Amino acid sequence: MTGFVNGAYRCPLFLLPAALAVTAPPARAQAIDETVPRQQPGRAQRVLTDPEALFRRVLTHIQDEYVDEVERRDLYYAAIRGMVRELDPHSDFLDPEVYRAFQDDLSGIYGGVGFQVEYRGGQYEIVKVFPESPADRLGLRAGDVVLEVDGRPLVGLAMSEIAARMRGDVGTVVGLRLRRGEERPFEVRLVRQVVEVPTVQSEFLEPGYVRVRIHYFHENAATRLDEQLRTLDARSPAGLRGAILDVRDNPGGVVDEAVAVADLFLSEGVIVSTRGRVADENDERTARPGSRWESLPVVVLVNGYTASSAEVLAAALHDNARATLIGEQTFGKGTVQRLVELLDGSALRLTVSRLYTPAGEPIQGNGIVPDLTVGEAREDPAREPPLRESDLPGALGPGADAADQAPVFDAAARIDDLAVRLAYQVLRLEERRRLQPPPPVVP
Numbered sequence: 001m002t003g004f005v006n007g008a009y010r011c012p013l014f015l016l017p018a019a020l021a022v023t024a025p026p027a028r029a030q031a032i033d034e035t036v037p038r039q040q041p042g043r044a045q046r047v048l049t050d051p052e053a054l055f056r057r058v059l060t061h062i063q064d065e066y067v068d069e070v071e072r073r074d075l076y077y078a079a080i081r082g083m084v085r086e087l088d089p090h091s092d093f094l095d096p097e098v099y100r101a102f103q104d105d106l107s108g109i110y111g112g113v114g115f116q117v118e119y120r121g122g123q124y125e126i127v128k129v130f131p132e133s134p135a136d137r138l139g140l141r142a143g144d145v146v147l148e149v150d151g152r153p154l155v156g157l158a159m160s161e162i163a164a165r166m167r168g169d170v171g172t173v174v175g176l177r178l179r180r181g182e183e184r185p186f187e188v189r190l191v192r193q194v195v196e197v198p199t200v201q202s203e204f205l206e207p208g209y210v211r212v213r214i215h216y217f218h219e220n221a222a223t224r225l226d227e228q229l230r231t232l233d234a235r236s237p238a239g240l241r242g243a244i245l246d247v248r249d250n251p252g253g254v255v256d257e258a259v260a261v262a263d264l265f266l267s268e269g270v271i272v273s274t275r276g277r278v279a280d281e282n283d284e285r286t287a288r289p290g291s292r293w294e295s296l297p298v299v300v301l302v303n304g305y306t307a308s309s310a311e312v313l314a315a316a317l318h319d320n321a322r323a324t325l326i327g328e329q330t331f332g333k334g335t336v337q338r339l340v341e342l343l344d345g346s347a348l349r350l351t352v353s354r355l356y357t358p359a360g361e362p363i364q365g366n367g368i369v370p371d372l373t374v375g376e377a378r379e380d381p382a383r384e385p386p387l388r389e390s391d392l393p394g395a396l397g398p399g400a401d402a403a404d405q406a407p408v409f410d411a412a413a414r415i416d417d418l419a420v421r422l423a424y425q426v427l428r429l430e431e432r433r434r435l436q437p438p439p440p441v442v443p
Contacts (some may be wrong), residue, residue, distance in 0.1 A: 059075060062075060087351065092348075093349075101160065101163045101167045106218060111194060127305070170192055175189050176188050176190065209240075214247050219254060220257075241427070248306060255312060272312045273358075298317060301423055302328065306368075315358065318368065325368065325370040326419055328376075329369050332367035
């Protein structure tokens with residue numbers, strides 16, 4: 001079997017029938033072995049001990065003898081890519097095309113089809129479909145598995161390469177082969193359009209209480225969040241009383257943006273620290289006072305796909321006692337990649353440091369453990385509400401003294417996302433505790 005593991009090609013193992021078994025080196029193999037003359041042992045020794053000499057020799061063999069002619073630039077790109085990907089899953093070499101797609105990711109605006117795909121369970125799964133995008137209009141859904149792009153399988157490709165294949169000029173067509181559940185694979189063709197990934201989306205749960213979904217930490221994420229909170233605050237009769245920051249399925253982004261978002265809710269304290277082999281990569285970021293939201297009650301929602309910069313935000317607010325964390329243990333991607341632009345338009349994305357929480361714990365490999373654990377669950381919308389006293393024929397009302405009062409109902413009950421419901425209830429509970437008068441002092 002052949003395949004790619006973390007970008008490294010695994011060579012096939014062939015089992016030959018006994019009649020075809022090779023008992024002696026073929027003549028061609030002998031000829032190759034003798035390309036270093038026996039009368040020059042020093043040169044052969046250099047090939048054995050000098051990796052650069054070995055690389056040059058292999059490159060020469062490929063250029064001179066491979067069955068098809070290969071561009072020299074492609075060989076060098078492939079060699080660099082393999083070398084960098086051997087380091088860790090997040091270091092990468094981005095050729096000019098892939099690097100342009102990566103820059104689009106940071107800005108959140110690109111020509112594409114409008115969905116986010118992630119590698120989950122050994123396959124490339126759509127996890128978000130953006131509203132009003134080509135994918136949304138064609139009916140693609142979260143959970144659909146992408147098998148091929150323009151007839152080319154995705155097996156063995158890095159996420160940056162997959163993104164580059166799906167992006168393109170506005171008006172061009174891309175073909176996808178997908179699988180939905182246990183159904184047979186199907187094919188679609190989509191016309192690329194300008195897609196603006198929603199960095200921050202917000203909504204009222206009730207006046208004063210908001211849910212803010214942070215999808216990515218793109219450029220200006222903190223500015224957009226602050227603007228939306230100010231708008232919601234102005235629309236609330238008594239101002240904002242609590243916010244739910246939902247970073248579930250947030251894969252990260254720019255660390256500086258996560259630090260800036262955390263700083264909106266902190267007046268002091270460490271936000272995150274980094275430690276690397278080079279002294280310049282050792283740093284500690286701290287909060288600065290003066291933000292409007294320093295005392296706004298906050299709950300943060302996380303899950304197993306909350307990663308990287310999103311974990312920085314969750315840990316910063318949790319360890320500084322500014323937020324309750326609800327959900328699942330996070331992904332545990334706690335490294336920082338430095339982007340080095342190269343002269344030919346390509347770029348090196350190199351892991352240079354590890355991330356540490358304000359409590360000094362490494363995020364890498366550990367993740368962040370929530371205060372309250374709740375999985376990805378939704379209440380069945382078809383579930384009949386329970387029978388209540390007021391539903392009974394001839395049931396009495398609350399009484400004359402309550403005739404002018406509005407009916408009492410639980411606003412949380414209409415929230416079908418159970419994690420959001422629990423976060424909302426935590427905010428209301430904290431508010432009641434703050435408003436409750438202190439117990440009398442007994443002499």
